[in-house]
Amino acid sequence: MTRAARLGAVLLLVAAGRATATDAPDSPRAVTRRALEQSNTIVRGSGDRQQKLLALRDVLRDFLDTEALARLAAGKHLDGRTPEETAEFLRLFRELFIRTYVQRLLLFDAPDFTYGEERVTGDTATVGTEIVTPRDRFAVDYTLHHTESGWRATDIMVEQVSLAQNFRAQFDTALAKSSFQDLLELLRKKVDGAAAAG
Amino acid sequence: MLAVFRKDLRIFVRDRWAMLFAILVPVLVVTIIAEALFHSDSGPRLLVPVVNEDGGPVASTFMKLLGEHAEVREVSRAEAVHLVRDVNRAAAAIAFPPQLSKQYLQGRSTEIELLTDPAAGSDLEAIKVLLLLMDKDAAALADPFSEDKITLKEKNLTGNRLSVTAFEQNVPGFSLMFVLMAVIFGTAMSMHDERDWGTLPRLLVAPGGFTRLLLGKFGARFVVGLVQIVCLFLWGHWMFRVSLGSSPWAFLVLALAVVFATVAVGMLVAGLARTREQTLPLGLTFVMTFSALGGLWWPQSIQPAWMSRISPAFFTTWAMQGLNDLVLRDRGMEAMAVPVGVLLAHGATALALGFILFRRRFSAR
Numbered sequence: 001m002t003r004a005a006r007l008g009a010v011l012l013l014v015a016a017g018r019a020t021a022t023d024a025p026d027s028p029r030a031v032t033r034r035a036l037e038q039s040n041t042i043v044r045g046s047g048d049r050q051q052k053l054l055a056l057r058d059v060l061r062d063f064l065d066t067e068a069l070a071r072l073a074a075g076k077h078l079d080g081r082t083p084e085e086t087a088e089f090l091r092l093f094r095e096l097f098i099r100t101y102v103q104r105l106l107l108f109d110a111p112d113f114t115y116g117e118e119r120v121t122g123d124t125a126t127v128g129t130e131i132v133t134p135r136d137r138f139a140v141d142y143t144l145h146h147t148e149s150g151w152r153a154t155d156i157m158v159e160q161v162s163l164a165q166n167f168r169a170q171f172d173t174a175l176a177k178s179s180f181q182d183l184l185e186l187l188r189k190k191v192d193g194a195a196a197a198g
Numbered sequence: 199m200l201a202v203f204r205k206d207l208r209i210f211v212r213d214r215w216a217m218l219f220a221i222l223v224p225v226l227v228v229t230i231i232a233e234a235l236f237h238s239d240s241g242p243r244l245l246v247p248v249v250n251e252d253g254g255p256v257a258s259t260f261m262k263l264l265g266e267h268a269e270v271r272e273v274s275r276a277e278a279v280h281l282v283r284d285v286n287r288a289a290a291a292i293a294f295p296p297q298l299s300k301q302y303l304q305g306r307s308t309e310i311e312l313l314t315d316p317a318a319g320s321d322l323e324a325i326k327v328l329l330l331l332m333d334k335d336a337a338a339l340a341d342p343f344s345e346d347k348i349t350l351k352e353k354n355l356t357g358n359r360l361s362v363t364a365f366e367q368n369v370p371g372f373s374l375m376f377v378l379m380a381v382i383f384g385t386a387m388s389m390h391d392e393r394d395w396g397t398l399p400r401l402l403v404a405p406g407g408f409t410r411l412l413l414g415k416f417g418a419r420f421v422v423g424l425v426q427i428v429c430l431f432l433w434g435h436w437m438f439r440v441s442l443g444s445s446p447w448a449f450l451v452l453a454l455a456v457v458f459a460t461v462a463v464g465m466l467v468a469g470l471a472r473t474r475e476q477t478l479p480l481g482l483t484f485v486m487t488f489s490a491l492g493g494l495w496w497p498q499s500i501q502p503a504w505m506s507r508i509s510p511a512f513f514t515t516w517a518m519q520g521l522n523d524l525v526l527r528d529r530g531m532e533a534m535a536v537p538v539g540v541l542l543a544h545g546a547t548a549l550a551l552g553f554i555l556f557r558r559r560f561s562a563r
Contacts, residue, residue, distance in 0.1 A: 107256060135254065136253060
């Protein structure tokens with residue numbers, strides 16, 4: 001690491017530390033930080049991949065508002081669906097999204113997170129973070145929404161690409177070729193396959 | 199009938215060396231084939247050089263996945279090219295491009311470069327299977343439908359084609375084996391024929407002496423062998439579309455060196471065999487052993503490690519290297535220096551030994 005990069009990293013850590021010190025415990029950044037640090041502890045900790053997956057899923061279930069994410073990703077495709085179909089879609093999406101996100105987190109052996117700015121507009125907030133690896137940095141921004149149970153993430157932007165939009169593009173493509181029932185079947189297969197693969 | 203039976207048995211038993219060779223040859227050949235094809239020693243792991251221009255978590259994960267099945271070595275692009283193209287140590291190298299991790303995490307597809315040596319045949323197929331496994335594991339990490347996040351771009355480093363035909367992989371080896379058979383037996387038998395026909399003493403007292411006699415015989419067999427190898431490869435080219443490389447001169451130079459070494463080994467067999475009866479099992483031993491260990495029947499990469507270590511001692515290894523460079527890698531004269539040089543050295547050694555043995559055995563008679 002160059003001297004400038006090292007200095008930059010130190011400054012970021014200091015800024016992050018100061019931010020934590022001044023953050024209210026229930027602020028969007030504090031909530032994000034808590035979830036990521038719990039995740040980090042699990043990723044770095046002992047236990048096999050399956051145990052880590054389960055532990056991370058529990059942490060992220062509280063942090064991610066997968067229902068909001070699912071509705072954002074599905075867009076107009078949920079219009080006119082029966083309550084059973086919608087419930088099934090939300091269940092499958094929650095499983096798949098958490099699993100996808102967790103698997104991506106597990107790609108990083110020992111991730112270091114830095115925390116950037118927090119922007120709050122009414123009930124919505126954005127928290128910028130970075131995953132720092134020895135050779136690169138990966139920008140991950142969280143969009144949060146204030147709910148009755150506190151701040152929860154409704155979208156994740158990885159390197160400026162929204163995961164919800166990414167899912168939506170895939171749903172649009174799939175539904176252009178097949179029915180909603182087919183989409184549910186595909187999601188079921190993927191969830192079952194992922195569960196079997198661990 | 200009983201008398202004929204006893205006579206034939208007595209003749210067979212009288213030549214103990216012929217009897218010994220007749221028993222040893224099948225044992226030796228079966229052992230070599232069994233060791234090469236069904237050995238328990240897994241041999242050296244498949245080497246997969248990796249150019250990691252990404253340096254991110256996705257490339258690291260892929261390298262870990264590949265490392266479960268192969269020896270993954272992180273190298274620079276220049277070193278990867280050297281390992282695949284120049285020294286043919288690896289059948290292919292994988293280049294993970296910059297931004298692979300970022301694009302993968304964004305859900306965008308990325309092109310991975312596979313720098314190949316199609317002449318490596320089964321090893322290259324094995325690397326492609328490993329990539330399929332890696333892709334399957336990568337798909338498990340992917341979003342619901344975007345499972346085609348990795349696309350493969352193949353680049354041949356050793357020629358112009360991305361694949362070679364099964365004919366091109368097999369015809370040169372088997373053609374060479376038949377040339378070995380014809381030339382080694384022809385050369386060795388003809389030396390003993392002269393003695394059996396009673397013409398050897400007359401030739402030995404003819405002007406010119408023993409060395410010129412042997413050189414004359416060598417020359418005749420050399421021409422016959424050259425015609426055989428050229429005809430066989432022309433047939434393979436016409437019938438099976440087997441490439442003869444980009445340079446006919448390079449092919450001719452290699453053919454000359456291969457036939458020189460083959461006739462020389464025929465001379466050595468003639469010198470080693472005391473009788474005509476010994477020529478057959480001894481010649482077979484040489485043909486089978488040189489074919490098996492030289493990679494004429496199967497790629498040398500499937501052999502156990504000990505076979506790979508000793509195979510450079512057999513001239514057929516160098517003959518096949520030259521042929522593979524011409525036929526499968528489209529190389530020209532510049533690639534012939536090493537195989538032709540080694541073939542000439544092997545040939546000269548075998549010829550000298552054959553001359554010495556034959557002179558000792560027959561010139562005094």
